[in-house]
Amino acid sequence: MTQQNAADVIKARYKAWMEAIRNKDLDTVMDMYADDATYMPPGRKPIVGKAAVRQNWAAYLQRDSFVANYTPTIQVSQSGDMAFDIGHYEISMKKDGQPVTFVGKYVVVWRLIDGQWKAVVDIDNDNGPSA
Template identity: 30%
Template structure:
């Protein structure tokens, strides 16, 4: 009986450690995403998505394929993201998929004006060739007080 309990405890510990490792990998991807936005590397932002990804920006239709690329294309954006921070509330890994939800905040500038914003998001992640990529990405704003 002791052996069985030891094996179960070891198995549980192994699963928890693996979960923690994957959560940390996703958190690194989240930081890369923010960095790419702030350094205007929009082509790198697009590469963070799976090939069949969909995005659900606030106030628009669901975008995929060229729509997703066009959304992040710097030539289509007159405002530059000068600050971007994501604060996950929960990240749950289930095999090669995960979900992540929380809050984001940032600031944009067009050279003459700046705008602060914040909102909430949900992301579904997929592990593709050993790397976590965004499959579904939905976000919407929270009105400033």
């Protein structure tokens, strides 16, 4: 698989990931993560292991009108088995019945595991309030 083909496959995984979030499809969201994945949400300690990441995403998907949109920029390693994405996100939901939006940046490290790209490290960093 060429680096460009790998990047295209990962971008397709992102599309499925965002669709799964909109559909509140926890199993498909979790299919994106490796068993030993680490998720680092803004303002909280790292969440390690797929079971803990699943618990976190289950809570996210229970939020009213939760939608996430990520803009991936994929870089694939020369060896073709690792990739990283440095991008931007926008997350919207309702909090106390009112719409809120968070804008930030993220990094996802991907590893090719048994022929499928899986997120092994996922970190979000909110931009904070706009000036």
